[in-house]
Amino acid sequence: MDSTGVRIVDLSKLRSTSFSERSAAIHDIGRACQAMGFFQVVNHGVGADILQGALDAATAFFNLPMEDKSGLSSDDIRQPVRYSTVSELDDGEVKIRRHVLKQYSRPLETWIQKWPSKPIDYREKMAMFSAQMWRLVSELVEAVTESLGLGRHYLTSRMERGFEMMGLNYYPPCHQDDDGGAICFAPHTDYTLLTALLATQQGLEYLDRESGSWHPAPSGSFTLVVHVGNYLEVLSNGRYRAALHRVVSHRGAAPRVSIASLSSFAMEESVEVAEELVEETQPPMYRASTLSEFIDFLSAGNRGADFMEQSLKIARDKL
Numbered sequence: 001m002d003s004t005g006v007r008i009v010d011l012s013k014l015r016s017t018s019f020s021e022r023s024a025a026i027h028d029i030g031r032a033c034q035a036m037g038f039f040q041v042v043n044h045g046v047g048a049d050i051l052q053g054a055l056d057a058a059t060a061f062f063n064l065p066m067e068d069k070s071g072l073s074s075d076d077i078r079q080p081v082r083y084s085t086v087s088e089l090d091d092g093e094v095k096i097r098r099h100v101l102k103q104y105s106r107p108l109e110t111w112i113q114k115w116p117s118k119p120i121d122y123r124e125k126m127a128m129f130s131a132q133m134w135r136l137v138s139e140l141v142e143a144v145t146e147s148l149g150l151g152r153h154y155l156t157s158r159m160e161r162g163f164e165m166m167g168l169n170y171y172p173p174c175h176q177d178d179d180g181g182a183i184c185f186a187p188h189t190d191y192t193l194l195t196a197l198l199a200t201q202q203g204l205e206y207l208d209r210e211s212g213s214w215h216p217a218p219s220g221s222f223t224l225v226v227h228v229g230n231y232l233e234v235l236s237n238g239r240y241r242a243a244l245h246r247v248v249s250h251r252g253a254a255p256r257v258s259i260a261s262l263s264s265f266a267m268e269e270s271v272e273v274a275e276e277l278v279e280e281t282q283p284p285m286y287r288a289s290t291l292s293e294f295i296d297f298l299s300a301g302n303r304g305a306d307f308m309e310q311s312l313k314i315a316r317d318k319l
Ligand SMILES: O=C(O)CCC(=O)C(=O)O
Pocket: 167, 169, 185, 190, 197, 199, 203, 204, 245, 247, 257, 258, 259, 260
């Protein structure tokens, strides 16, 4: 743990040949997933050049003139590459709080040709980053299933067929007078197993469910943060809860860029409660669903949060 109470997972220990070191790292991951649902990973082995390259490529994309980006705009959320903006009415004025580029990234050869062709090195830089994030998340998924007592390879074949989407966000400078800052990304959980996040600066916050207060995520050069998504909550039958998170921008803050690696099973593959985690005292709390079903739900104009709350949770009153 660091001085602010953030759990830190040392991946060199997870990779250690020492049984006790590896077990301790798995235990740390399980504890972090159970507590606030997020942790920082250190000694992850992803080169600083790859992380910086991805942040530079993302920043350069968002800095392109609008006409270079608007070709990627679409109302159809099933588009594998989609640029959009999120605005808010503020003092009678429409303010853009966030620019977003969502791009499918696995399997890479299927999608890379659809990614932005500008800036020139964008595809190369993002492809390297995406491959590293997938490797990292797959390794963490193994540790997570081990921590749940399901074994290291419980999800391996499903992860091999798995799906990754990159979510790139650009938050313009904030001119909000309010000392509390502006909420630039409203509180939400992700439809992922795990999400890995990289950002240029602070702003991301997690809800500590116990105290009810928001906790800043660690930030700083090349800090990678990982959090629990809704599908891991389902799979673990609620033992691990999806992390509720938001992004806040304070007055005077510089523009912020973040890249989320959003990992899940293949679109049509069902995610269900692990039957090993169902007990008489702990009946299944969620029904099975696919990512495709969730996207249909969004396409019909519903709110993402309602899918989990109203459609997936079976025994809401017991949570
Ligand atoms: O910008 C961030 O740090 C968070 C992004 C995020 O939550 C998302 O893309 O789902």
